[in-house]
Structure formats: structure tokens, C-alpha cells
Amino acid sequence: xxxxxxxxxxxxxxxxxxxxxxxxxxxxxxxxxxxxxxxxxxxxxxxxxxxxxxxxxxxxxxxxxxxxxxxxxxxxxxxxxxxxxxxxxxxxxxxxxxxxxxxxxxxxxxxxxxxxxxxxxxxxxxxxxxxxxxxxxxxxxxxxxxxxxxxxxxxxxxxxxxxxxxxxxxxxxxxxxxxxxxxxxxxxxxxxxxxxxxxxxxxxxxxxx
Numbered sequence: 001x002x003x004x005x006x007x008x009x010x011x012x013x014x015x016x017x018x019x020x021x022x023x024x025x026x027x028x029x030x031x032x033x034x035x036x037x038x039x040x041x042x043x044x045x046x047x048x049x050x051x052x053x054x055x056x057x058x059x060x061x062x063x064x065x066x067x068x069x070x071x072x073x074x075x076x077x078x079x080x081x082x083x084x085x086x087x088x089x090x091x092x093x094x095x096x097x098x099x100x101x102x103x104x105x106x107x108x109x110x111x112x113x114x115x116x117x118x119x120x121x122x123x124x125x126x127x128x129x130x131x132x133x134x135x136x137x138x139x140x141x142x143x144x145x146x147x148x149x150x151x152x153x154x155x156x157x158x159x160x161x162x163x164x165x166x167x168x169x170x171x172x173x174x175x176x177x178x179x180x181x182x183x184x185x186x187x188x189x190x191x192x193x194x195x196x197x198x199x200x201x202x203x204x205x206x207x208x209x
Contacts, residue, residue, distance in 0.1 A: 001157070008153040009081055019159050022168045025175030026155045027074065028067040031147060032178065035066025038139070046122050054201035057115070058181045065102060069095045073144045074152070081148055091144030096137040103131030 015023065039055035056063035072094050077087045106113055119130040126134030159167055181197075189196035 001153075004157055005149065005153045008156060009149070013156055013160075015159060018168055019164070022171035023155055023159055024071065025171040026158075027070050027147075027152070029062070029174050029178050030151060030155070031070035032062035032064060032067035034143070034151075035063040035069075036061040038066075038143075039063060054197075057185050057196065057198050058178075059185070059197045059200070060178055060181045062178050062181070064182050065099070069098050069140065070144075070147055072098060073147060077144065077148060078152075084145065084149075087148055088141050088145060091148075092137050092141035095140035095144065096132055099136060099140070100128065100132040104129070107131075 036056055040061075043055055058064070073087075073091045076094055077090050080086045080090065103114070103116065106115055114130065117130040118124040118127045118133040118136070121133075123135045124133045126137075185196045185198075188194070
């Protein structure tokens with residue numbers, strides 16, 4: 001695998017359209033799950049280990065902003081993967097802007113609503129309006145390196161060595177399930193007055209959490 005990663009960094013890989021879509025599907029699923037695991041662990045300790053913290057707004061263990069952030073990192077940094085520092089700094093800037101603008105948009109559109117608030121969290125040095133802080137930007141930058149130099153090569157490896165039909169079906173189906181969950185909680189649940197993941201999982205929180 002080490003030799004494959006080195007080859008991945010040096011040479012461009014060429015896939016057909018269907019395979020690229022499948023690759024993006026796996027990026028969406030795996031990075032969204034990665035973000036969920038990170039936030040679950042962080043907020044578990046941030047809250048004093050006193051509650052079950054289900055982060056994000058979906059029933060499945062997946063947070064959409066991490067998936068969209070990974071796609072953004074791919075677009076701006078993949079061609080620059082031979083330069084690690086360039087990938088790091090571009091990723092920090094891009095994901096930092098994505099987080100700040102997303103938090104600001106939610107706050108404005110939702111009349112003061114916040115899905116996260118760094119004003120109340122630990123390790124919040126460099127906090128700006130509660131939407132972004134130095135710790136989050138650094139984590140996104142380091143995570144982008146993991147994505148670019150470990151996760152993405154693994155996905156490429158699967159795309160090249162797995163039976164194409166099985167790879168496409170696996171990627172499309174898994175991604176469809178996660179995106180369907182996201183669409184339900186973002187759009188259909190509010191429109192139809194049905195319970196969403198936030199309301200359901202809030203029952204797991206301790207009364208004073």
C-alpha cells in the first residue's frame with residue numbers, strides 16, 4: 001500500500017465518469033462518518049462525560065458538513081497533492097471559510113439558531129463569533145491531510161482493483177442511503193411535521209447536559 005500511495009501522489013489517475021461518481025459517493029460517506037466520530041468523541045469529553053452526545057442532524061452516524069468540506073478540499077487541493085504544505089494551508093482556509101459561512105448562514109436564516117457554538121466549548125482559542133476557532137481550523141487541516149494521503153488513495157485502490165460493477169453498486173447504494181437520511185431530516189421531516197433525528201436523539205441527553 002505504501003508503494004501505491006507514492007504512485008498516487010506522483011501520477012494522475014484516470015477514471016471514467018461512472019467511477020468518478022462512485023469515488024465521490026465514497027468520499028461523501030466516509031468523511032461524513034469520520035466527522036461524526038470526531039464530534040462524538042470531542043463533545044463527549046467537552047460535556048464532562050455525562051451524556052450520550054449524538055452529533056449532527058441525521059439518524060445515521062454521519063455529518064454532512066464534513067462530507068461537503070472533503071469535496072471542497074478535493075476540488076482545490078487534489079492537483080496540488082505533491083506539495084503537502086500547500087494542501088494543508090489551502091484546506092485550512094477553505095474549510096475554515098466553509099464552517100464560518102455555514103454557521104453564519106444558519107444563524108441569519110434561522111433567526112439566531114446555532115448548530116455549534118465555540119463560545120461555550122473547551123479549546124476555543126481564536127474563537128470568532130462562536131462559528132469558528134483555531135482548534136477547529138487546525139483539525140480540519142490535519143484531517144484534510146489524512147483524507148488526501150490516506151483515505152483517498154484507499155478509495156482509488158478499491159476503484160482500480162475491485163470488480164467495477166460491485167464497486168459502483170456498493171458506492172451508489174451506500175451513498176443513497178446516507179443522502180436519503182439527510183434529505184429526510186433537512187427537508188421532509190419539517191415539511192411533513194414528522195420527527196427528525198435531533199428531536200429523537202435529544203432524549204438521550206442528560207437533563208443538565
